[in-house]
Amino acid sequence: MSLFAPDSLDGRVALVTGASSGLGAHFAGVLARAGAEVVLAARRQDALEDVCESLNAAGATCSTLLLDVADSASIAAAEGALARTDILVNNAGIVSGGTALNQEEADWDRVLDTNLKGMFLMAQAACKAMRARGSGGSIINIASILGLRQAGGVLPYAVSKAGAIQLTKTLALEVARYGIRVNALAPGYIETAINRGFWQSDAGQAMFRRIPQRRLGRPEDLDGALLLLATDAGAYLTGSVITVDGGHMTSSL
Numbered sequence: 001m002s003l004f005a006p007d008s009l010d011g012r013v014a015l016v017t018g019a020s021s022g023l024g025a026h027f028a029g030v031l032a033r034a035g036a037e038v039v040l041a042a043r044r045q046d047a048l049e050d051v052c053e054s055l056n057a058a059g060a061t062c063s064t065l066l067l068d069v070a071d072s073a074s075i076a077a078a079e080g081a082l083a084r085t086d087i088l089v090n091n092a093g094i095v096s097g098g099t100a101l102n103q104e105e106a107d108w109d110r111v112l113d114t115n116l117k118g119m120f121l122m123a124q125a126a127c128k129a130m131r132a133r134g135s136g137g138s139i140i141n142i143a144s145i146l147g148l149r150q151a152g153g154v155l156p157y158a159v160s161k162a163g164a165i166q167l168t169k170t171l172a173l174e175v176a177r178y179g180i181r182v183n184a185l186a187p188g189y190i191e192t193a194i195n196r197g198f199w200q201s202d203a204g205q206a207m208f209r210r211i212p213q214r215r216l217g218r219p220e221d222l223d224g225a226l227l228l229l230a231t232d233a234g235a236y237l238t239g240s241v242i243t244v245d246g247g248h249m250t251s252s253l
Contacts, residue, residue, distance in 0.1 A: 008231045010035035015085045017069050017122060018092035020047035022192050023142070026219040027089050030226055032060035039081050041067040042092070069118030075125050083133070087230050088126040090119045090164075091142040095157045108156045115160035120167055123182065127175050136179025140229045141168045143186040145245050161186075165241055172239035181238040183229045188245025191216040212247030 014031040018024035020042035028038045032055050040048050040055075040062060048064040055062040065081050068074040069092045075082075093115045096107040123139050130137035146154060147161030165184055172182035189211065191199060198204045199216060208216060225242045228234045243249050 006033060007035040008227070008233075009087070012086040013037045013039065013084045014087040014089065014230065015039040015041055015065070015081060015126070016089040016091055017041045017067065017118075020044045020051060023187075023190065023219060023222070024089075024091040025051045027091060027222075027226060028062070029055060029058075029060075030223050031087065031089070031230060032058075032062060034227060034231070036087065036230075037061040037063075039063050039065050039085070041065040041069075041078070041081075043068050069122050070113040072121055075121050078125075079129075082125050082129045085126055085129060085137065086135070087138045087140065088122060089140045089142065089226075089230075090122055092118055092122075093142065093157075093160070095154060097153055099153060100155045103155060111156035112160050112163075115157065116163045116167070119164055123167070123171055127171070127178070127180055127182075130180050131175070131178045134178075137181070138230055138234075139168075139171070139180065139182040140226065141165075141182070141184045143168070143184040143241065145186050145188045145243055145249055147186060148241075148243070148249060168241065169239045176238055181229075181234070183234070183237055183239070184241040185222065185225050185229065186241055186243045186245070187217060187222055188243065188248040189216055190219060190222070192219065210248065210251055211245070212251055215246060217244065217246060 014036040016024050016028045019028045019040035028040055032038045040052055042048050045066050052062045052064050067078055096111045141164050143164045144161040146158040147165045168182050168184040222244050225244050
């Protein structure tokens with residue numbers, strides 16, 4: 001039997017935020033194939049239903065949850081789902097372009113509210129539910145290498161991801177006594193349908209050449225790290241940040 005057997009999450013419930021598309025939908029599929037019952041959470045009900053139908057058709061046990069992570073009332077209304085959650089994948093996130101000097105206050109607030117405040121509110125609610133249940137659990141915060149290094153034009157996003165890393169470490173310290181693990185997964189540049197056009201541009205190609213492996217990441221390149229943090233294989237991991245970036249963080253200046 002492999003380390004991450006198809007039934008390694010059998011009997012566990014995984015709630016994935018930002019699961020209506022992109023990496024969130026991919027993460028939900030990975031956890032479902034490992035045996036977890038998955039709850040897809042996001043603000044777009046139609047898109048959630050499409051993803052859920054696809055997973056159910058493939059044999060998964062899946063349900064949807066209309067949720068705005070930046071709204072504490074919306075999270076409070078999800079109490080029933082959180083009470084059953086063994087694994088929270090804090091994936092919901094948005095980005096705002098533009099230079100620091102041209103950044104609008106409203107855009108700053110929107111990004112930080114979703115990416116950092118929303119991550120904290122969801123982690124807090126999940127940890128309270130896990131502590132009350134007494135069975136522990138795993139919080140997986142989706143960060144980014146942009147929380148560890150710098151790039152121009154994405155200041156609010158980079159600040160939110162740096163905050164996510166510190167949130168991960170500090171929360172891990174506080175809740176370890178309850179058997180709750182809190183870790184972060186920090187992807188490098190991952191090709192998705194949304195950004196594929198950019199990577200074909202001159203600017204995208206220039207960034208691509210800085211990756212030591214000389215290729216973009218694929219969503220499936222994140223699967224091993226995700227499962228390590230979600231399953232008992234990572235039982236002694238907490239407060240850790242796992243970068244999956246083709247060596248980008250080690251590239252020379």
